[in-house]
Amino acid sequence: MTRTTGQWREWHHPEHPPGHHPGGRSSRLSIEPFCRGFSYKMIKRYWLAKEMVADKSSHEEWTWLPQGGSRLPQGWGLPQGGSRLPQGRTRTRRNPLFRSLALVGRMAAAGLLALALLSSPQPAAAQTGAASPPLRLEVEGKEVAVDPPPFIDAGRTLVPIRFAAEALGAQVGWHPEQQQVVVGFPGRQVVLTIGRNQARVGDAEVTLDVPPRIVAGRTFVPVRFVAEGLGATVEWDADTYTVRLWRQPSQVRRVTLNRAVGAAEIRVELSAPLLSHRLETRPDDPTGLVLSLYPAVPATALPEVPESDPLLAGLRFEPDGRGLRLVVDRRRGGPYRLEPDPDGLGLTLKLFYQVTGVEVSQDGWVPVVTIRTDGPVAYQTLTLAQPHRLVIDLPGVTPAPGLPAEVPGVPTLGLQRVRTGEPLPQVTRVVLDLAGPRPPVITPTADGLVVRLPPHLTDLRWEALQGRTRLTLLLTGPAAATAELLPDGRHLRVRIPQAVAAVPQVPQPGPGMAATRITLSQSGSPPGLDVVLEVPYYQGHRLLSGPGEGQVVLELEGSPVYGRRIWVDPGHGGHDPGALGPSGSQEKQVNLAVALRLRELLTQAGAQVQVTRQDDRFVELRARIQGANAAQADIFVSIHANSAGSPQAAGIETYYWDNHPESARLAQAIHRHLIEELGLRDRGVKKNDYLVLREARMPAVLVELGFISNPEEERLLTDPSFQQRAAIAIQKGIFDYFQQE
Numbered sequence: 001m002t003r004t005t006g007q008w009r010e011w012h013h014p015e016h017p018p019g020h021h022p023g024g025r026s027s028r029l030s031i032e033p034f035c036r037g038f039s040y041k042m043i044k045r046y047w048l049a050k051e052m053v054a055d056k057s058s059h060e061e062w063t064w065l066p067q068g069g070s071r072l073p074q075g076w077g078l079p080q081g082g083s084r085l086p087q088g089r090t091r092t093r094r095n096p097l098f099r100s101l102a103l104v105g106r107m108a109a110a111g112l113l114a115l116a117l118l119s120s121p122q123p124a125a126a127q128t129g130a131a132s133p134p135l136r137l138e139v140e141g142k143e144v145a146v147d148p149p150p151f152i153d154a155g156r157t158l159v160p161i162r163f164a165a166e167a168l169g170a171q172v173g174w175h176p177e178q179q180q181v182v183v184g185f186p187g188r189q190v191v192l193t194i195g196r197n198q199a200r201v202g203d204a205e206v207t208l209d210v211p212p213r214i215v216a217g218r219t220f221v222p223v224r225f226v227a228e229g230l231g232a233t234v235e236w237d238a239d240t241y242t243v244r245l246w247r248q249p250s251q252v253r254r255v256t257l258n259r260a261v262g263a264a265e266i267r268v269e270l271s272a273p274l275l276s277h278r279l280e281t282r283p284d285d286p287t288g289l290v291l292s293l294y295p296a297v298p299a300t301a302l303p304e305v306p307e308s309d310p311l312l313a314g315l316r317f318e319p320d321g322r323g324l325r326l327v328v329d330r331r332r333g334g335p336y337r338l339e340p341d342p343d344g345l346g347l348t349l350k351l352f353y354q355v356t357g358v359e360v361s362q363d364g365w366v367p368v369v370t371i372r373t374d375g376p377v378a379y380q381t382l383t384l385a386q387p388h389r390l391v392i393d394l395p396g397v398t399p400a401p402g403l404p405a406e407v408p409g410v411p412t413l414g415l416q417r418v419r420t421g422e423p424l425p426q427v428t429r430v431v432l433d434l435a436g437p438r439p440p441v442i443t444p445t446a447d448g449l450v451v452r453l454p455p456h457l458t459d460l461r462w463e464a465l466q467g468r469t470r471l472t473l474l475l476t477g478p479a480a481a482t483a484e485l486l487p488d489g490r491h492l493r494v495r496i497p498q499a500v501a502a503v504p505q506v507p508q509p510g511p512g513m514a515a516t517r518i519t520l521s522q523s524g525s526p527p528g529l530d531v532v533l534e535v536p537y538y539q540g541h542r543l544l545s546g547p548g549e550g551q552v553v554l555e556l557e558g559s560p561v562y563g564r565r566i567w568v569d570p571g572h573g574g575h576d577p578g579a580l581g582p583s584g585s586q587e588k589q590v591n592l593a594v595a596l597r598l599r600e601l602l603t604q605a606g607a608q609v610q611v612t613r614q615d616d617r618f619v620e621l622r623a624r625i626q627g628a629n630a631a632q633a634d635i636f637v638s639i640h641a642n643s644a645g646s647p648q649a650a651g652i653e654t655y656y657w658d659n660h661p662e663s664a665r666l667a668q669a670i671h672r673h674l675i676e677e678l679g680l681r682d683r684g685v686k687k688n689d690y691l692v693l694r695e696a697r698m699p700a701v702l703v704e705l706g707f708i709s710n711p712e713e714e715r716l717l718t719d720p721s722f723q724q725r726a727a728i729a730i731q732k733g734i735f736d737y738f739q740q741e
Helices: 040-045 105-109 161-167 223-229 587-604 621-630 663-678 711-717 720-739
Strands: 002-005 008-011 029-033 047-054 059-064 090-093 100-103 114-117 136-139 151-153 156-160 171-175 180-185 188-193 198-201 204-207 213-215 218-222 232-237 242-247 250-260 263-270 276-282 285-294 296-298 312-320 323-330 336-340 346-352 354-363 366-373 380-384 389-395 415-424 427-434 441-445 448-452 456-465 468-479 482-485 491-496 517-523 528-534 541-543 549-557 565-570 608-611 635-642 652-656 682-687 700-707
Touching: 136 161, 156 161, 156 223, 161 171, 161 180, 161 218, 161 223, 180 223, 188 223, 198 223, 218 223, 223 232, 223 242, 250 312, 250 323, 263 285, 263 323, 276 336, 285 346, 296 323, 323 346, 354 415, 354 427, 366 389, 366 415, 366 427, 389 448, 456 528, 468 491, 468 528, 482 541, 491 549, 565 587, 565 621, 587 608, 587 635, 587 720, 621 635, 635 720, 652 663, 663 682, 663 700, 663 720, 700 711, 711 720
Parallel strands: 136 242, 250 296, 565 608, 565 635, 635 700, 652 682
Antiparallel strands: 002 008, 008 029, 029 047, 047 059, 059 090, 100 114, 151 156, 156 218, 171 180, 180 188, 188 198, 198 204, 213 218, 232 242, 250 263, 263 346, 276 285, 285 323, 312 323, 336 346, 354 366, 366 448, 380 389, 389 427, 415 427, 441 448, 456 468, 468 549, 482 491, 491 528, 517 528, 541 549, 652 700
């Protein structure tokens, strides 16, 4: 099999393609004419044949002469015009490349004298005269051992791509289907195709003087093109036959300082991967760190470190030849780790935090443990019993030198002891010994953790007492509570500062209690527990427990009128003004004002209240009582003001009739509270068969709140505050009546 390249003519074994040998190296029979001065026939007859047979231990060189001898090995093509092999042959072991062989004896007999130089297996141009020294490759001032060595073709230096690229810190990829080599860094790539002069640098197409090729199993590429495509500088030293490559320094584009969870992170962002980096402590200060970057130059300012920073004292750049040093001054030593990015475009130096102190304090009735660190930390907790303990682990955090193993200032409020330690490397443990179960509330901060042991609501109980409802809240620790009626008048809130709800299921109040629903919620900062009771009526409350107790006891006054149907009848109205006062005031206005106030009080207490009239209108007497009977009211109360011919007549009267056995008791209860509340003359409880009393089917009363004909009592009856007091007195009398049923 024959092919011609320049002045070369080569023969190859049919089973092995050019450049291939079963042993892994090139196997080629190269035929070179002795010299240009011989005729074609002479050249055809005299050849120097050289076969390089490579194995793991030696190079063997075989030389055949053109006269006589045996044939070439079976399967090898004969040179054009060649003859049989000579009977004698020369064999030389471990011959270097570019060895000269002078064949004088046999050629003198033929009248010819020739001098031939054996060529190397690289496809370089034929050389005449003295051999050139071997090419050398240096990267960043250090010689790189290259096998096979570089060579020059058409004035261009070709080198094995992998040696040069990896020495420059670049990555090399091979795509056998496309016969393509991809060389570069993230964001910068050079793509070359074997045997083609077209290449690509990034997105740009470029034409090469010399195409890449495969020699001795290695891919050779033009070194200047690839190096400059990767941003490197190429130098040629003709005296030493040396190619020198210098990487363009990577730019430090950005340096940031981040207070991450568990460690302070110094982030270095680069324009291109480095050839090398190294992190070490400063010889003169073991707390300081030096990050050496090569080759690199600064292209950004360093972030300022606050004077209050507990971990860092400062950052600064120091030049180091073609390299750069980032000096990290720390206030104290501690663990650290350098994490390079997979793409080589960044480095992250992590300075792990330390626990610098543990303190115990008290916030009201809540013990507080403050764990101080250099920055924010993650944590894990474990609750143990027998004895009760809370274990807090801080992974990646170490105790600072001098951290006490036991914290002073305890016991306090159920906190018996606080201990610290390092059970595992780079794990700080804080153990709280407790008097009982105390679930913690842990709040991460910018410089550690705040552990609060607030009282937890673990249970609540309802009790229905005579006219009262009692609610008991059971806590895991001492607490203080407040209770208030909300502005809507329908909700009562009990607030326990810093307490936490831990009730799996909230029991609701039962039938007949002063509350119909209860809800729990957390609010405030620090959060407290709000216990909100929904009350259909509100008659009053009181806290029976004091500050510092492990429970909160609340009692609600009950409402005996809850669900009761009560009919309130303001007398007169419309064209019927009722009695008139000396100043012209009208009874109908006083009656309506007191009736509406009474309706509001009874409704707030849960009663179902109806009034005969809600404004100034006339209603027949019979229609009044018929409405109450139709509504099946439980009681009937008619409100009036008295009048007499004498202005000295004064006092309060209350009337009933024998229409119902309970009418007298209702009249007595209401009359007693009117006298107590209003302080007017007691004219007694009396019987009278008024129509509204006589025909009522329920206990019924009629009250005379005073004499509007009396100037002094007229002034009181028209006073809104007196009207409110009168309504309250009637309400209390109604309450007493139903409570005594």
